[in-house]
Amino acid sequence: MILTITLNPAVDISYKLEQFSLDTVNRVDHVSKTAGGKGLNVARVLQQLDVDVAASGFLGGSLGGFIRSQIEALDIKDFFVQIADETRNCIAVIHEGNQTEILESGPVITDKEGQLFLEKFSDYVQQANIVTLSGSLPKGLSADFYVEMVKISTQNGARVLLDSNGALLDATLTSGYKPYFIKPNEQELADLVGEQEMDELQIRAALAAPLFTNIPWIVVTLGADGAIVKHGDTFYRAKAPKIEAVNPVGSGDSVVAGFAAGFARGLMDEELIKFGLSMGVLNAMEEKTGHINVEKVAWAVEEMQVEKIKG
Template structure:
């Protein structure tokens, strides 16, 4: 079983408008509302792959109940810890080729609620083959909360796949408890190192620093240019084919789903890198976030090139 952790989920609301008029009424009929959060995108893709998956994290209020209902309707097993606050909304206004986002920070989590989640997590870790941890931390949780989660995974000898950025990621890298795989993009890696990542050589040098010691897999996403990956002391350049992109949102989450599935399947390096990157591309070809058309999987996977360097 794969357990996905989303500490700060949301209902993602999309308002498509031909034109956005400021300081007046904007009316529309085509509204999209979906259970959101990076970890829930991972969950949906794993479900489509046929993996046994359980969604976990924090949910509260009527919005939380709506997310539970949507996941239940999709046949997704869920073990969220309850909170008193109302789970957040995140709004995207699509207008004139632009996307304006209004993101709520979400509820403030109490120490008791955090402890309740960790106690529930201990039971899930025992059942899990792999755990994924995705997205931002809600207010109230300490900046090193992911360190505590990874510590518990390490102690149970269960691999954790981490997809976060900023201070939460720095806290993990500076602590002795290590995730099995992380997936920063080029910009996030630059922020961590404090200098631009301009080419293959600079990325390789960055990944070879002590900051990433003890992490089995580091995969640096390069968008349309593929990825550079480090597994132990072996480096890979991942070159992906050019595709027609419909909606890139959630492609990174789909990639994480592929990596988690490959780890659970005890896949080879080639299989892991191809599965993750293929699913990322498949998501980008769909309008719906966290959706893939597996009929196109083999065709795309065969076009991915891996080169050791």
């Protein structure tokens, strides 16, 4: 089983308007409400790939109940921990070619709730051989919360795929327990190592630094340009097929799902890279976030170009 973690999930609400007017009433006919969060996107793609998957994190109030009903309908195991505070809304108003977002900060997690989660996580991880940690932390949790989760996972023999950035990623990489896989994008890597921007040579040099020692898989995504991948001491360059992107939101989460599923299937090196990155391409081709067309998987893998970088 693969266990996906979304510590600060949300109900994602999308309003589509032909015109948005300030300081007056705007009526909307096109509304969608979905269970949102990076780890939940990962879980959805894994479920579509027919992987045994569970989702966990914190949920509270009626909005938390809505998310529970959504993941139950998708046949994703519900390992979420109940909290007293209310789960957040994240609102996107799509209008005249623009997208205006209103994002709630979310609940405040008490010390007792944080400790309860870690206790339950210690039980849940024994059922999983792969754990994905995605996104930010809710208020109330310290920056080393992921560090503790990586430690618990490692002690129970589970491989951790970490998709975070900034202080959370730095805290984890400088700890005594390292994730099995990380997926910074080009800008996140530059921020982490104190650069403004990076070319391929700079990316490779940065990944050879002691900070990234003992992380078997590092995938630096480059958007439509593909990715630079480091496995052990070997670097790969991946080029994605040219597509007409419909909705690229959630493509990074889909890549995490693709690699998690690939690890579970025992895929190796070029085959694994092609499969993992293909999920990001397929997500970008769909209107819904965290969705792929499984009938196009073989095509995407075939079109993905991966070569070993020499020197």
